[in-house]
Amino acid sequence: MIIRFLGTHNAESRNTRLVSFLIDGVLAVDAGSLVSELTFPEQARIKAILLTHGHYDHIRAIPAFAFNNSDRTTRVIATQQTLDILSSHLIDGVVYPQFTSEASFLQRATIQLAPVEPFHRQNIEGYEVMAVPVQHPLDGVGFEITSGDGKTLFYTGDTGPGLSSIWGKISPQLIIADVTWPNSLADAARDAGHLCPEMLEKELIEFRRLKGYLPRVVIIHLSPQHEPEIEKEIKEVAQKLGASIEVAREGKKLSL
Numbered sequence: 206m207i208i209r210f211l212g213t214h215n216a217e218s219r220n221t222r223l224v225s226f227l228i229d230g231v232l233a234v235d236a237g238s239l240v241s242e243l244t245f246p247e248q249a250r251i252k253a254i255l256l257t258h259g260h261y262d263h264i265r266a267i268p269a270f271a272f273n274n275s276d277r278t279t280r281v282i283a284t285q286q287t288l289d290i291l292s293s294h295l296i297d298g299v300v301y302p303q304f305t306s307e308a309s310f311l312q313r314a315t316i317q318l319a320p321v322e323p324f325h326r327q328n329i330e331g332y333e334v335m336a337v338p339v340q341h342p343l344d345g346v347g348f349e350i351t352s353g354d355g356k357t358l359f360y361t362g363d364t365g366p367g368l369s370s371i372w373g374k375i376s377p378q379l380i381i382a383d384v385t386w387p388n389s390l391a392d393a394a395r396d397a398g399h400l401c402p403e404m405l406e407k408e409l410i411e412f413r414r415l416k417g418y419l420p421r422v423v424i425i426h427l428s429p430q431h432e433p434e435i436e437k438e439i440k441e442v443a444q445k446l447g448a449s450i451e452v453a454r455e456g457k458k459l460s461l
């Protein structure tokens with residue numbers, strides 16, 4: 206399983222992109238920077254897109270992706286609530302075409318909206334995928350994704366504390382986690398449904414207590430203004446736990 210991080214921040218600029226990553230070039234997870242970081246041929250390889258929730262920074266490239274890839278149909282997989290947000294706010298037939306049915310300038314529906322139920326495992330393009338509810342507005346979910354050769358990652362999506370309630374249901378070798386702010390903004394993080402390094406530490410301690418091991422951890426959804434502070438605090442957590450925890454930047458590739 207090759208993971209390629211396209212966007213790893215919560216705010217966009219020339220040097221920072223919104224959250225999105227690719228698995229083996231064919232499965233996209235969240236769509237913050239799905240078109241801006243990929244060539245047209247790279248976009249054309251994508252078979253399915255998983256969305257964690259309906260916040261703009263995670264869904265915003267879907268209309269552009271559908272426009273660019275109108276010669277085929279791509280599945281967009283998310284909870285019904287996320288799909289409804291997408292259909293009513295972005296591909297709504299007003300700000301952009303709906304893409305889900307044949308329009309005059311399209312030869313076919315280019316987006317197929319496919320709802321997922323939490324905790325229901327399904328095969329998506331050869332990967333076993335399970336949505337797992339997390340603590341975030343708009344009924345955010347994370348995804349456990351297992352490749353055909355048995356490699357498993359868990360992506361938290363945007364989440365606040367409380368992951369320990371789901372640790373018993375998953376067994377990943379890699380966790381990709383939302384750490385948006387440093388410890389000094391812990392209250393804001395809790396209120397908005399995000400983690401800071403000390404919250405992640407608590408969740409990982411609980412993971413190890415329950416599961417007897419700690420997976421490799423990669424951090425995304427960073428706030429650019431606070432990045433040096435987050436990175437310093439994450440290093441301290443990694444040292445304390447004796448764990449591999451690293452901050453991902455745009456363009457990072459990782460093989461599992």
Ligand SMILES: [Zn+2]
Nearest residue numbers: 258260341363
């Ligand atoms: Zn969010």
Ligand SMILES: [Zn+2]
Nearest residue numbers: 215260262363
């Ligand atoms: Zn977000």
